[in-house]
Amino acid sequence: MPGSDALDPFRDLLGEGGVLSDPGMTAPYCLDHRELMRGATPAVLRPRSVEAVQGLVRLARAHGFGLVPQGGNTGYVGGATPEPGRRQLVVSLERMTRIRSVDPLNFTLACDAGVILAEAQRAAAEHGLLLPLSLGSEGSCRLGGNLGTNAGGLQVLRYGMTRDLVLGLEAVLADGALFSDMRTLRKNNIGTDLKQAFIGAEGTLGIVTGVVLKLWPEQAFxxxxxxxxxxxxxxxxxxxxxxxxxxxxxxxxxxxxxxxxxxxxxxxxxxxxxxxxxxxxxxxxxxxxxxxxxxxxxxxxxxxxxxxxxxxxxxxxxxxxxxxxxxxxxxxxxxEGEKHAGGSVKHDIAVPVSRLTDFLERAGAIVAEQMPGVRLSFYGHVGDGNIHYNLVVPEGQDRLAFTRAVEAGIAHDLYAVAIDLGGSFSAEYGIGRFKRDLLARYTDPTRLALVAAVKRAFDPEGVMNAGAMLGG
CATH class of the missing domain: 3.30.70.2190 (Alpha-Beta Plaits)
Structure with missing residues (x-):
């Protein structure tokens, strides 16, 4: 780990409370939400402005640090957890929480990426408007993380995923330059829609610092x-x-x-x-x-x-x-019920809605044959084809050992069924660090090559969230 003096330039830039380096203070930022991975970081950086984010990115490049953007740290796939050995600093936008504007006649909200989702919902509601993105973690997840994972949630059926709700976006690139496209237009046909590249990219292309979201009339009834x-x-x-x-x-x-x-x-x-x-x-x-x-x-x-x-x-x-x-x-x-029972191995499956019954029948037969007696917990947003198909850890078994056994075995049979039905192994959780092998295994080689090419174009030195989605 680098000495404390290596962090002094960051302290000078970010001021009091802007750099957390005490292991007791950085520990919560290094443990993924499901407690499957304990990461490591020299420090957590907590900027207050876009300019500060630009500055810390330039410093990180100059001093050989990688960066891991982190929202509310509520993800399920380890996408915001700094990997041991990579010399990665966590960048938390928890102090960038400004609601920049609400336009009730244009039905838009512009805000910092560090705004907690529930706070953004409240800001819209104060004007009689609805921000329809709704998740179980909305009281702690932050908009930057929602964009980074292209979060889904409870109302995708009617309003779409996060990608469908974004009109404008602002992001700091790997060289410290600012990409600013915070337009509030619904019709804006000026070529390649670059903002969409950052949505679902899990912080691997840049650090999202601002967003413009679509709103709807408040659904009061x-x-x-x-x-x-x-x-x-x-x-x-x-x-x-x-x-x-x-x-x-x-x-x-x-x-x-x-x-x-x-x-x-x-x-x-x-x-x-x-x-x-x-x-x-x-x-x-x-x-x-x-x-x-x-x-x-x-x-x-x-x-x-x-x-x-x-x-x-x-x-x-x-x-x-x-x-x-x-x-x-x-x-x-x-x-919470799954956690109370000892935890579960989560499978975030998506299939066409028309094939849901087929998936449940085929997957149920696989579980009954390969893991008889293991308790299933399946539920989810089936109106849009997303089913959370989880195996509860049997009483007396070690959660991590059971997780490894499932992921090395039966999980692949479940994914194979989903893919055979035209589905996916990741509906709304993303790829992160836990599913990057699945991305490599199940993704068309041409698509995978294009993902890698986009990464190289945006971040040739591998500063941004190395290890998430793609190895290396």
């Missing part, structure tokens, strides 16, 4: 229901029917398995008050900005049709905001 699915209920057909019969007012369509619901009940030590049917359960929500749209009537009519066809056995409607929140609390605490 909701209709929410918990559906108990019948045996063999065709989930793709149900999802399609719901979209048609509600005039596409559905914002979320979340599948919850009986096992996942049971994990929540075990963690709470009490019955959840809700049930799954033989086919599991769906948490369904419609949203609108106008009271003139009879959402409850639309929802009831849709459910009646599904029940008549035997797809839904029973349904509980949220009659108050408290009941709605109680339903959502179950969905959002499933990861």
């Amino acid at each position: 909701r209709a929410t229901a918990w559906l108990q699915l019948g045996a063999g209920a065709p989930i793709p057909e149900i999802a399609a029917d719901v979209r048609r019969e509600t005039a596409d007012l559905v914002s979320t369509f979340e599948l919850i398995s009986a096992s996942s619901l049971g994990l929540v009940a075990e963690m709470r030590g009490a019955d959840t008050g809700l049930r799954t049917g033989p086919g599991g359960a769906v948490l369904l929500e419609l949203q609108a900005s106008s009271a003139r749209i009879p959402l409850d009537e639309v929802l009831m009519g849709t459910l009646e049709g599904l029940m008549e066809r035997g797809f839904v056995e029973d349904a509980a409607l949220a009659r108050s905001e408290a009941q709605r929140r109680a339903m959502w609390a179950i969905r959002e605490t499933i990861p």
Whole structure:
């Protein structure tokens, strides 16, 4: 590790509190969210301005340091964890939290990349507007990390992923130059859309410092229901029917398995008050900005049709905001339930919505054959084809050892099924350090070569987040 004097130029640049080098203070920045990797860094850099980010990038190049941009450190694939031996400094934008502007007539929000997602949502809500990006970690994740991983979340079905919400972007490049494209235009056809290169790149091309996001009218009116699915209920057909019969007012369509619901009940030590049917359960929500749209009537009519066809056995409607929140609390605490049970090995699968049932049937057969008795927890945003297909660590087994065994074995069979169905091994988590071997294994060689070529073009010296996505 470099001596303390090697960090003095960074201290001079960033001022008091701008450089954390005490191991006790840097430790939280070096442990990935799932506690699968303990990284190492000489220091954590905490700039307050874009100019400071430019300055620290130039210093890092001059003194031979690599840089790892880090948002809220809530990722699942180790993309923001500095690797031991790489001499990487963590760059945290936690002090860059300025809401730059909200334009209620243009429906846009511009802000620093260090803004916590929930704070950005609140800034929009103060103007009667909606920022639809919504994640379980929204109280701690930061927008720069959301952009870096192209975060998905709970409302992709209606509003799209992070990539679809970005109008403008600002980033510091590997040589300290500033790429500034903070336009608030919806029509801006001036050639290659360079800002899109940074979205989903996990900080490997530059450090995102600012963003302009699309907003929508506040969706103040909701209709929410918990559906108990019948045996063999065709989930793709149900999802399609719901979209048609509600005039596409559905914002979320979340599948919850009986096992996942049971994990929540075990963690709470009490019955959840809700049930799954033989086919599991769906948490369904419609949203609108106008009271003139009879959402409850639309929802009831849709459910009646599904029940008549035997797809839904029973349904509980949220009659108050408290009941709605109680339903959502179950969905959002499933990861905590898995952790309470000893942890899980997470598979972030995406397949075309039309092939969801095929995936669940084939994957279930593989697990039953290869790991009988292992508890499955599957749930997710199936309205957009994303299923979190997780294996719970058996009681008494070491979590890390079980994780390694699954990832070396059955995980590849599950990924093979997804890919055979036209899907992907990474729906919304990204690649990071944990899945870079999967990227190399399952990605078309031409695509992989282009990814590497883009990396070389933006960062020929390998300053930016070396080891994330690509090895070397």
